[in-house]
Amino acid sequence: MILVTGGAGYIGSHTCVELIKAGYEVVVFDNFSNSSEESIKRVEKITSATINLCHGDIRKKSDLRKVFKNYSIDAVIHFAGLKAVGESIQKPLDYYDNNVNGTIALCQVMQEFGCKKIIFSSSATVYGIPHTTPIKEDFPLSATNPYGKTKLFIEEILHDLFASDNSYKIAILRYFNPIGAHESGLIGEDPRGIPNNLMPFISQTAIGKREFLSVFGDDYDTHDGTGVRDYIHVVDLSLGHVKALKKLDDIKEILVVNLGTGCGYSVLDMVKAFEKASGKKVPYKFAPRRSGDVAKCFADASFAKKIIDWSAAKGIDEMCEDAWRWQSKNPNGYN
Ligand code: NAD
Ligand code: UD1
Numbered sequence: 001m002i003l004v005t006g007g008a009g010y011i012g013s014h015t016c017v018e019l020i021k022a023g024y025e026v027v028v029f030d031n032f033s034n035s036s037e038e039s040i041k042r043v044e045k046i047t048s049a050t051i052n053l054c055h056g057d058i059r060k061k062s063d064l065r066k067v068f069k070n071y072s073i074d075a076v077i078h079f080a081g082l083k084a085v086g087e088s089i090q091k092p093l094d095y096y097d098n099n100v101n102g103t104i105a106l107c108q109v110m111q112e113f114g115c116k117k118i119i120f121s122s123s124a125t126v127y128g129i130p131h132t133t134p135i136k137e138d139f140p141l142s143a144t145n146p147y148g149k150t151k152l153f154i155e156e157i158l159h160d161l162f163a164s165d166n167s168y169k170i171a172i173l174r175y176f177n178p179i180g181a182h183e184s185g186l187i188g189e190d191p192r193g194i195p196n197n198l199m200p201f202i203s204q205t206a207i208g209k210r211e212f213l214s215v216f217g218d219d220y221d222t223h224d225g226t227g228v229r230d231y232i233h234v235v236d237l238s239l240g241h242v243k244a245l246k247k248l249d250d251i252k253e254i255l256v257v258n259l260g261t262g263c264g265y266s267v268l269d270m271v272k273a274f275e276k277a278s279g280k281k282v283p284y285k286f287a288p289r290r291s292g293d294v295a296k297c298f299a300d301a302s303f304a305k306k307i308i309d310w311s312a313a314k315g316i317d318e319m320c321e322d323a324w325r326w327q328s329k330n331p332n333g334y335n
Helices: 010-021 037-047 061-070 085-090 092-112 146-164 198-206 234-250 267-278 302-308 316-329
Strands: 002-005 026-030 052-055 075-078 117-123 169-175 177-179 213-216 231-233 255-259 284-287
Touching: 002 010, 010 026, 010 037, 010 075, 010 234, 026 061, 052 061, 061 092, 075 092, 075 234, 085 092, 085 146, 092 117, 092 146, 117 146, 117 234, 146 169, 169 234, 177 198, 177 234, 198 213, 198 267, 198 316, 213 267, 231 234, 231 316, 234 255, 234 302, 255 302, 267 316
Parallel strands: 002 026, 002 075, 026 052, 075 117, 117 169, 169 255, 177 231, 213 284
Antiparallel strands: none
């Protein structure tokens, strides 16, 4: 049985689908602070499986113990956490508490129950301002905001845990920019309030919920002056977790892997691709650069290919088509 913390969220729900398709049984543990039970019902619909669901908070060991008592957990895929960069600057203590304390409580309860396998959701944000691209796993790490620091601290905690007991099997997956949705249009990203990230903002503009997209910066050193990122289809990303899970038993060291496509697209490339996929216009205006943004961020994805035999299969057209299907079938998300 695989415990998926944060399994009702965007990436967690898609990963549950792929885990079930690959033959795993899952139990989802979530406090629904940024998700709803509807996503789990949709996962059940896609997979025709029944999902074991536990309401709880990773910071509460009593909640976690119940799960470990009720199910025989072989491994944990740990998605639960807060993820909004701007909010983390406003509320740093909430981020350290939820992400860092939550992960420590989770690892302590895993230890109590003898569960030593964990896959952790890290982020390309741990590369800070990369000195060059594409980004390899051994690049220097830094963080420019509390959210990024929680990812860095947790990575370090996991390294220390492994140093204390090398029978642990730990994978740290550094995601680039997950976008898109399951091809069914039943599950997808459902941001609360005004989206901070590019793709949900573009889709809400295409559907008429937002008047125009502000393109942050037109004078970066990139092919068209707008920021370049490595957008990865959320289903490809989910399959990366299945591959990492299959590899866990064989690893002798902590596994640290970039999950990206290796391709960089600019903001304007994404606007064009989305217009093509949706047949809708995405009005935009140039705006000043957003503080903390880098010009280019894309992965060297070769280590993932070598070590877990994973590479992304879906290109930006498919990412945009699937994002649009989700947006147009669910204009108000899961509500
Ligand atoms: P999400 O907000 O959709 O999912 C996170 C889930 O965790 C939500 O269902 C939320 O309710 C739950 N959760 C939060 N705090 C919890 C707690 N204390 N106890 C129990 N459940 C809790 O986010 P996502 O996009 O699916 O991201 C999943 C993970 O991947 C996060 O750790 C995030 O930092 C990381 N990540 C995401 C991105 C991205 O662009 N989406 C990029 C890099 C890394
Ligand atoms: C952001 C976070 C990063 C996090 C990632 C995934 C910041 C500084 N970084 O990365 O820590 O891991 O999301 O959740 O917030 N853009 C616009 N207009 C918009 C929104 C975005 O032009 O309305 C541009 C950005 O300037 C950037 C690109 O689109 O060039 C992608 O932005 P976004 O989706 O927010 O992702 P990141 O900045 O890569």
